[in-house]
Amino acid sequence: KKSHTVAGRLFVDSHPFRLGFGDKFNEQGLPSFFSETMERDSGAGGAEDLLLEDRRAGSLHKHELAEAMEVEQEGLVEHQPLEQDDLNFEKWKPKPKPKRTLHEKIDDLKTYLWNAETKEFMGRSGKSWSLILLFYAALYIFLAAMFGGCMCCLMWSISPYAPTYNDRVMPPGMNMFPHVGVAHGFDLAFNASDRSSWKKYAKALEHHLKHYDDGLQGRRNIQCKGNGYFMQDDLEESAERKACQFNRSSLGACSGLQDRDFGYSKGKPCILVKMNRKGSTTDLGEVKFFPNPNFELRYYPYYGKLRHVNYSSPIVAVQFLEVQHNTQLQVQCKLNGKGIINDSPTDRFLGSVSFTLAVGD
Missing domain, CATH: 2.60.40.1660 (Na, k-atpase alpha subunit.)
Incomplete structure (x- = not known):
């Protein structure tokens, strides 16, 4: 059997074998497993070798022909003029949404206020409403407590009978x-x-x-x-x-x-x-x-x-x-x-x- 190397791979009868760093090579520079395969198949006739060579040549020719046809097709597409339908940009515009009737809008509002299927009120479940109300209650309680504490400190530090600081002149007007x-x-x-x-x-x-x-x-x-x-x-x-x-x-x-x-x-x-x-x-x-x-x-x-x-x-x-x-x-x-x-x-x-x-x- 014949073999050829492409991009670091060894092909034997169109089957790839990867070469490892631990592989042994014989006197002809081939791996040991490959030389053993050639010895086993050496008794086969030259007709089989010619047939394999023709197959490989035919497959390479078909591959090259397919690549040439693909390149030619791309060139034709590039130089092909645009059709009139392609210049119609109206078809690419989003289609307007159908107008909803008043009854449908009322139904949507009712569904938003209370969704019987998902058990949601205004888009939130009972657990979600509980968490968000708890968060805002804690936030405003904290703000009120902070404001009250600041006011208590201020009122404790000043006298209601005389100003602590006076930026006006002392002589009477x-x-x-x-x-x-x-x-x-x-x-x-x-x-x-x-x-x-x-x-x-x-x-x-x-x-x-x-x-x-x-x-x-x-x-x-x-x-x-x-x-x-x-x-x-x-x-x-x-x-x-x-x-x-x-x-x-x-x-x-x-x-x-x-x-x-x-x-x-x-x-x-x-x-x-x-x-x-x-x-x-x-x-x-x-x-x-x-x-x-x-x-x-x-x-x-x-x-x-x-x-x-x-x-x-x-x-x-x-x-x-x-x-x-x-x-x-x-x-x-x-x-x-x-x-x-x-x-x-x-x-x-x-x-x-x-x-x-x-x-x-």
């Missing part, structure tokens, strides 16, 4: 009344003969002074004597502090009790100057203060709204008796005292208050 909205600010302009021009100012003063009525002050606060500080530091921190009375009647002509117009109808307007809790010119003429041009010390210190429940801030009323009419005047009231700043370039309400005053005929 001042304010004035009336002021009737942001549009007008602290500008007072009116005609004494025109009631509609000053009625809003009188109404604002009346509204502000109703908390200082004598009867209300007598029920809420105590009558204080002297002019010193009303110290109550010896009480417990949470104990309620008493406040001194500030009666509306002490404002005299600016109290609104004798003159409900607060002097505006006569061209002698009153304003109220108040110091927050914590100079005259020739055109202004005579200025009168009620009850006096001082803030009495007995109304201080202020202990906060939780302990000074009925506290009323003291007021100084200013009445301009001879103000020049038809002239816009710039008025500034300053608070003078030890440690008080009244000339801040950045805060016009720090220790002072400014406004314009214009009285017409």
